[in-house]
Amino acid sequence: MKLKGVIVSLLVGAALGISAMVLGGSEMAASLKESPSPEGSMEIPHNERLHLSTDKQWIAAEGHLSDxxxxxxxxxxxxxxxxxxxxxxxxxxxxxxxxxxxxxxQHDHNHMSFETTMSPDGQYRDQLFTRLEIPYDQDVAEIRTHSSNFNVMDGILRISGTEGVPRDLTWAKSVDGNVTTPRWAIRADASEESGGNAGSNLQMIRYSDDGEALDSPFTIMRSSGNIGIGNADPQARLDISDDSIRIRESKTPESSSSSGQVGEIAWDNGYVYICVAPNTWKRAALSSW
Incomplete structure (x- = not known):
């Protein structure tokens, strides 16, 4: 094998994790031998290293000489x-x-994948399995993980975007492995940040079976903290766009001085009760019409 071919084989076979021996000269070629690997390859002497360096830039017109x-x-x-x-x-x-x-x-993969073995005690013991895949030939790469959990330890999971772009955390239904249809999203919306803490309000979005956004049933205004249910511009701490509110369970305070917090509301078959001061209740009688 010519030295040039030897060097190419070394670079391909050694790739990442090798970083300190400079190739060159007949001495190096003479020290190479065939690897015991059943697939066949050239082997660098044990504990020797490759040292690769460059002063080139990553420029397409020059052939990307820094790779x-x-x-x-x-x-x-x-x-x-x-x-x-x-x-x-x-x-x-x-x-x-x-x-x-x-x-x-199968569909074309067109991606780079990071793979690790499955459990030695599982159904696919010791098989390499794609854990992370990054596609190419896409303007916006749909990066995917498989059979993997994602943990952020002592750090921040951040979703950011430029002005006018919504920032979403989405839950979706998966079909045929790679086709996903959204079901819910939590969004910092694209409303303008015009000062006074306005804009980038938090919303929950729900989607149809076809993956089309239906509405935003829940909104929190960043400027005021007001919460809107069924509306995107709540004018009070809790602003509900509906014609009724339901309290499912009845409650009857034992007396007007029963334990209670200001603003609590309760009901039973005869009265509506409101706590107007700490441990102070008032009530209004109910009647049919």
């Missing part, structure tokens, strides 16, 4: 990958990028 490692697929279903193996030579993690799925009946 020191290039992995290319030359058949449409090929999958160039970087893999990590345990002490027994078993795959544990991998980074893969490819266009077509293994199964010709």
């Amino acid at each position: 020191l490692i290039r992995l290319q697929w030359t058949k449409e279903r090929a999958k160039p990958a970087i893999s990590w193996l345990d002490e027994n030579g078993q795959n544990k993690t991998a980074i893969v990028s490819h266009g077509k799925a293994n199964n010709p009946e």
Whole structure:
């Protein structure tokens, strides 16, 4: 094998996690040997390292000369990958990028995926499984996780956006793996931030079976903290756009001095009760008409 071919094989096979030996000269070529891996490859002497450096920029017109490692697929279903193996030579993690799925009946994948093995005691023991996929050829990439939980430890999960853009946290129904239809969203809306803490109000949005937004049944104004039910511009601390409010359970205070907080309302078959001061109730009789 010519030295140039050896170097290319090393860069492809070694890829990430290798970072300190400079390639060059016949000495290096002579020290290479065939890997014991059943797939076949060139092996760098144990504990030796690759050191890759550049003074080039990432410029398309110059051929992106700063990409020191290039992995290319030359058949449409090929999958160039970087893999990590345990002490027994078993795959544990991998980074893969490819266009077509293994199964010709599946949709095109067109993504980079981060993969780790499934449980050694489960149905798909030791199989590499996509945990995170980042698609290409999309103006807005639909990044997905699979069989994964996302935890933020001692940090912040932040959803931000520019002026006039709603910021949503959405719950959706998934069909056929990748097709999703929204059901609910919590949104900081696109209302203008005009000063005085106005704008970017919090809303809850509900969606139809077809994924179309129906309305916003719940709103909190950022400027006042007013809560609107059935409206987007509440004028009181609680502003309800409906013709009735229901208190499901009845309650009868034992006396006018029973324990109670100001503003509590209760009812029974004969009266409506209102607590007008701490532990002070008044009532109004009910009658038929």
